[in-house]
Amino acid sequence: MKKRDRVLSALKGEEIDRIPCSSLAGCNGICPAGVQDEVNIFWPEAHKDADKMAKLAVASQRKTGIENVRVPFDFLIEPEVMGAEIKWGRKDLEPSVLEHPFEDEPESLEIPDDFLERGRVPVILDALEKIKDEVDDEVAISSLVLGPFSVLGYLVGTDNLMRMTIRQPDLIDELISPVTDILIEYGNAQYEAGTDVVEVGDPVAAPDLISPEMFDDIAKPPLQKISDGLSGLSLLHICGETQPIIKYMGECGYDGISIEKKVNIAQAKSEVKEGVKILGNVSSSYTLVKGTPEDVKEEVKSAIEQGVDLLEPGCGISPLAPLENVKAMVEATKEHGRK
Numbered sequence: 417m418k419k420r421d422r423v424l425s426a427l428k429g430e431e432i433d434r435i436p437c438s439s440l441a442g443c444n445g446i447c448p449a450g451v452q453d454e455v456n457i458f459w460p461e462a463h464k465d466a467d468k469m470a471k472l473a474v475a476s477q478r479k480t481g482i483e484n485v486r487v488p489f490d491f492l493i494e495p496e497v498m499g500a501e502i503k504w505g506r507k508d509l510e511p512s513v514l515e516h517p518f519e520d521e522p523e524s525l526e527i528p529d530d531f532l533e534r535g536r537v538p539v540i541l542d543a544l545e546k547i548k549d550e551v552d553d554e555v556a557i558s559s560l561v562l563g564p565f566s567v568l569g570y571l572v573g574t575d576n577l578m579r580m581t582i583r584q585p586d587l588i589d590e591l592i593s594p595v596t597d598i599l600i601e602y603g604n605a606q607y608e609a610g611t612d613v614v615e616v617g618d619p620v621a622a623p624d625l626i627s628p629e630m631f632d633d634i635a636k637p638p639l640q641k642i643s644d645g646l647s648g649l650s651l652l653h654i655c656g657e658t659q660p661i662i663k664y665m666g667e668c669g670y671d672g673i674s675i676e677k678k679v680n681i682a683q684a685k686s687e688v689k690e691g692v693k694i695l696g697n698v699s700s701s702y703t704l705v706k707g708t709p710e711d712v713k714e715e716v717k718s719a720i721e722q723g724v725d726l727l728e729p730g731c732g733i734s735p736l737a738p739l740e741n742v743k744a745m746v747e748a749t750k751e752h753g754r755k
Contacts, residue, residue, distance in 0.1 A: 440613050561617075621635040700731040
């Protein structure tokens with residue numbers, strides 16, 4: 417099978433020859449620093465230039481063997497459009513938010529009417545078009561929308577948002593509604609530009625920050641609205657130990673759920689609705705970065721034995737991951753993933 421056919425068929429629950437090794441979801445993109453060195457295209461320049469972004473993304477797929485191309489390489493596009501100040505990092509460090517523009521006056525948050533023309537949004541859409549032209553139907557393409565709860569967290573400050581969940585839940589509902597609407601618009605623009613799969617990543621909605629009950633009450637409804645509004649295949653990723661909210665994640669309406677190493681695959685599969693695929697869960701931060709190729713292969717084998725539907729890193733591929741470890745993940749999936 418072609419890589420694209422294998423990945424998309426796996427998500428749809430159709431017949432495949434083996435489990436794919438992809439990196440459709442998670443917070444990290446697919447861009448080890450070693451690839452940047454080999455092709456002489458580097459972060460942070462590639463975060464801002466569509467041609468460099470597309471070339472680096474395609475090169476990363478070809479040099480690692482991962483069965484999809486993915487952009488962007490960071491998840492701060494939406495906060496930046498809405499006024500967040502960004503620290504751009506370096507080739508081995510992702511961008512981060514320096515200042516939260518609505519920390520003092522959350523109620524003043526407004527969505528710009530020309531959202532799709534602002535900031536790096538046109539860069540991402542242009543890069544997707546260039547990638548589609550390059551890979552055509554050989555390799556799956558995935559892209560990212562930051563989840564609405566996380567968008568709010570980066571705009572008003574995560575600590576401030578946590579206080580608002582207790583003191584001002586009505587204000588959260590008021591603010592999150594227009595954010596959700598523009599995220600749907602942005603996600604559908606990504607499909608039009610060429611992506612096959614849109615991941616919605618909502619790290620601030622993790623159980624480390626809000627209780628499962630708050631997730632169900634506050635974070636889940638807008639995530640459901642997004643899945644209903646997206647016009648193609650979609651995935652949901654929330655960072656960390658998400659076992660306490662797996663059931664709720666499975667109720668959000670996405671084709672698949674991306675989980676990290678801390679989550680038990682077999683238990684997760686038993687808690688989600690039939691048809692929802694589980695993606696994961698080789699450790700992105702430890703095994704892929706600090707382990708040996710043999711360590712990686714053992715985690716791949718374990719995930720497949722537990723019944724994972726698509727073998728992936730738990731939270732994308734860190735720029736610190738050695739190329740040989742990423743290649744080992746691909747090789748082990750081919751070895752152990754035959755149907």
